[in-house]
Amino acid sequence: MAKANSSAYVERYADGASSLCGQTVPWLQQQRADAILQFTEYGFPAIRDEDWRYTNVSVLDKQHFAMAQKSVSAVITADWLKAYQLVDAWSLVLVDGYFSAEHSVLADLPEGVTVMSLAKALQDAQYATVLEGKINGAVSQDENGFVAFNGAYFVDGVLIHVPAKLQVSKPIQVLHIATQELTAINTRSVIVADELSEVQLIETFVGLECAYLSVAVTEVFVGQNANVTLHKVQVESEKAIHFGGTYVKQARDARFRHDNFALGAVLARSDVHTDLDHASECELNGLYLGVKRQHIDNHTRINHLKPHGISRQLYKGVLDDRARGVFQGRVVVAEDAQKTDSQMNNRNLLLSSDAEADTKPQLEIYADDVKCAHGVTVGQLDEKSIFYLQSRCVDEETARNMLTFAFANEMVDKVKIKSLHDLILGQVLTRFPQEGINKEWL
Amino acid sequence: MLSIKNLHVSVGDKPILKGINLEIKPGEIHAIMGPNGSGKSTLSHILSGKSGYTVTEGSATYQGKDLLEMPPEIRAREGVFLAFQYPVEIPGVSNVYLLKAALNSIRKHQGQSEVDAMDFLTLVKGKVRLLEMDEKFLYRAVNEGFSGGEKKRNEILQMAILEPKLCILDETDSGLDIDALKIVSEGVNSLRSPDRSFVMVTHYQRLLDYIKPDFVHVLANGQIVKSGGAELALELEEKGYSWLEDAEASA
Structure with missing residues (x-):
């Protein structure tokens, strides 16, 4: 107990x-x-x-x-x-x-x-x-x-x-x-x-x-x-x-x-x-990378208490080996929070058949004049994108690495502090196959 | 350059191409026209190495090599370039990164060293101007948030930088307004040379007003039913495809 x-x-x-x-x-x-x-x-x-x-x-x-x-x-x-x-x-x-x-x-x-x-x-x-x-x-x-x-x-x-x-x-x-x-x-x-x-x-x-x-x-x-x-x-x-x-x-x-x-x-x-x-805004971005037996859980809650609030959420997960990623996002729009504009997105990339993503977006809306959306994806690399890169001379393994990196890099690129951006980029790169990723060109 | 002999291609059990014969010599421009479902896109896909197709018979020989045996990236490095009908958006990979990766793959394939960073920028910026694009495009993610016209221009930009020998343009005119069509066509025309060939797959004759083909082939029901000069395209524009399909059916 x-x-x-x-x-x-x-x-x-x-x-x-x-x-x-x-x-x-x-x-x-x-x-x-x-x-x-x-x-x-x-x-x-x-x-x-x-x-x-x-x-x-x-x-x-x-x-x-x-x-x-x-x-x-x-x-x-x-x-x-x-x-x-x-x-x-x-x-x-x-x-x-x-x-x-x-x-x-x-x-x-x-x-x-x-x-x-x-x-x-x-x-x-x-x-x-x-x-x-x-x-x-x-x-x-x-x-x-x-x-x-x-x-x-x-x-x-x-x-x-x-x-x-x-x-x-x-x-x-x-x-x-x-x-x-x-x-x-x-x-x-x-x-x-x-x-x-x-x-x-x-x-x-x-x-x-x-x-x-x-x-x-x-x-x-x-x-x-x-x-x-x-x-x-x-x-x-x-x-x-x-x-x-x-x-x-x-x-x-x-x-x-x-x-x-x-x-x-x-x-x-x-x-x-x-x-x-009233009219406050929040943006919650997340990137979770799981390898080996890592378990990474992300829990968000946005309480829209007053009118005209704006919230944006994008959490992305890349899970390899036996890793497990969790996203639970909850948006609560109070009765008083009219004209709330809320978007919640969670996208997961599974690189191995033993990896797991659990995602649970929740919207609780008590107001009647709001704009709330949520989207969730769990998937593998897009074959069309792999072929596109291959047709641009990139071999398949490099293409897969590039697309995996790119999926994660979208979040890294949001960071505008140069030294921090580079620090995070380095950390992301050490966690995934880098074969074919040329850091000098990024 | 490219020799296609009696090529039969199926998707699953369904035959799509039923015996294509085509000879393309260096410097020539061939237009492949035909109604929807005739197999035009299948032809451009099979030449560029997209998976999901089975060759049941025949061959395609490119510069003396068996094209169909090569993985897509080897074809690309050997000089085959497919300009996509629907270019794929790749968030997180910048245009300039992809161009560098592609160009250096080709150079490595040819036994050359990596391109010098300054030379590369000079080259790329020159081509960007040629296609009347904004330099900012280079640092944006590949095709992400691009308009239809911008995506097509980006395809031609890649082509201009990679300097392929065989360019396959798959419905390049689709989704283009007249201004974008002109810019794209000028871009293609500027790449014409005695040792570079083009295969233009198109539903409409419109593109051929700007890029004049040497040969026009009409594809219907998986076969080339008629070949001719540029004037054949005009005839098709006037009469539509049905007379050819009818002629074939009665033959």
């Missing part, structure tokens, strides 16, 4: 609880206590829960992950970081969930912009006030067992605050690095973009070659007329289990875009939920 298991976690984690961040913040202590109760009672999600029917996390019953401790890894050198840390961005680095001042690059942030360790922010009355109502403000502890687990045990994370009317000149990256075998890493991030501001963000998840559990919850508050783009690049170790939840509140006329690259981990689940106010 998950319950029994969660009790085991709670018992084992009791010792560490006194060293968690925010000890001096009463409201947070209360939230943590509530989260522990919630987690103890319900545990990690089970497949009987409709939102988790395709993704079985019972491995967490069998494998215990200890609470990650602050450590210094000799492997994380400047050279090692180059592969993941963007040069033309500010970056905050979390090692095993804990802020690493040594590796972070935060000098010369624009005036008024806050990018800091969440643990530090909670020690400062000024920031702690900002955080009240934000932590657990975009997601509720009972959303699922991972959110409760995270709410109970997050050790650190990041606070990003962009003041009104400011366009942040460079992207801001939060780089999560896991280094310890059989540990659970819990981070919480809060992103606040005040009205009329604009910012580009990157969350990167990476780990050394070991088995660990990475649980990251990010809450985003997009102010009126503000514009936030958040890229998530999940390239965890191939033995890792990853849960990432991104929960967004969009104010009136706010724009939010999420580009979700789910490439790593043996078992990965990503939640992206957003609430849209």
Whole structure:
């Protein structure tokens, strides 16, 4: 039973609880206590829960992950970081969930912009006030067992605050690095973009070659007329289990875009939920690549709460070997959300007969004057396209590789930050047969 | 250049081509005309190597080699080019990438080194101007979101850059307005040369006003029922195809 298991976690984690961040913040202590109760009672999600029917996390019953401790890894050198840390961005680095001042690059942030360790922010009355109502403000502890687990045990994370009317000149990256075998890493991030501001963000998840559990919850508050783009690049170790939840509140006329690259981990689940106010817009893009026995689950929920909202979703999956990809997309249009314009698309490419794609788009529409569409495909490479390329001198194997790459590359090409684009491109290329793909020509 | 002898082709159990004979010499332009269902598209597909067809009898020899034995990409590298009736959209692969991949495949096949990046751009940009295309097309995904006319122009652009020896134009005029038809035709005409041959498969005579064929063949019910000069196309335009089919039926 998950319950029994969660009790085991709670018992084992009791010792560490006194060293968690925010000890001096009463409201947070209360939230943590509530989260522990919630987690103890319900545990990690089970497949009987409709939102988790395709993704079985019972491995967490069998494998215990200890609470990650602050450590210094000799492997994380400047050279090692180059592969993941963007040069033309500010970056905050979390090692095993804990802020690493040594590796972070935060000098010369624009005036008024806050990018800091969440643990530090909670020690400062000024920031702690900002955080009240934000932590657990975009997601509720009972959303699922991972959110409760995270709410109970997050050790650190990041606070990003962009003041009104400011366009942040460079992207801001939060780089999560896991280094310890059989540990659970819990981070919480809060992103606040005040009205009329604009910012580009990157969350990167990476780990050394070991088995660990990475649980990251990010809450985003997009102010009126503000514009936030958040890229998530999940390239965890191939033995890792990853849960990432991104929960967004969009104010009136706010724009939010999420580009979700789910490439790593043996078992990965990503939640992206957003609430849209009057005339706000969101664009959720996703690319998941599964090889070997990877299981990659993507869950989106868009709540159109007010009229004139626009939402666009395109998730693409490429699944090879025995990999399994899941897309569950849910769009809810409230009774009050007239003139909503929503499109949801999920396209899957299966490269092997043992690969599997499960896709479940759901529309719940309570308003009567809306435009909502969804489309889903699961298929193989198009034979017409293969012949077209062959007739242009390309041999069949190269044609197949090119088309597979192209299918994925459509999502990579949406990324306009050059260094990030190249980083993701490199990661995509290492995961699929490159025979015949000439990187120099791309 | 190309010699087709008594070619019989079936799709499944259904015979489509029933004994085609055709001799194409270097520099010649042959128009294959015929009503819908006569086997015109099958002929262009079988020459370019599309799967799904069975050759039951006969042969096609290209420059002394058995064309039907070669995989499609080898035919292409040997200089056979099919301009598609419906060019395929390939999101995620840029035009310029495909052109480079294709051109370098040909060069490798001929034992040459990869094309120099600067030379390649100069070559491509020159051809883009010839076809009155916007350079931006090069960096867009192959045919993605292109209009019908733009797709056809893109086919001719590829042809101009790859410099094939045998060009098969499958219904190139379909879906083209008059301006696009002129540009495409001028593009084709500029590629005419004594060592390059064309096979133009077309339903209508219209294209032949702009690209003058040396020979016109009428395909009906899987066979060439009449061959002649350019004037035959005009006769067909006037009388339609039925008189030929009738003549064949009574023969």
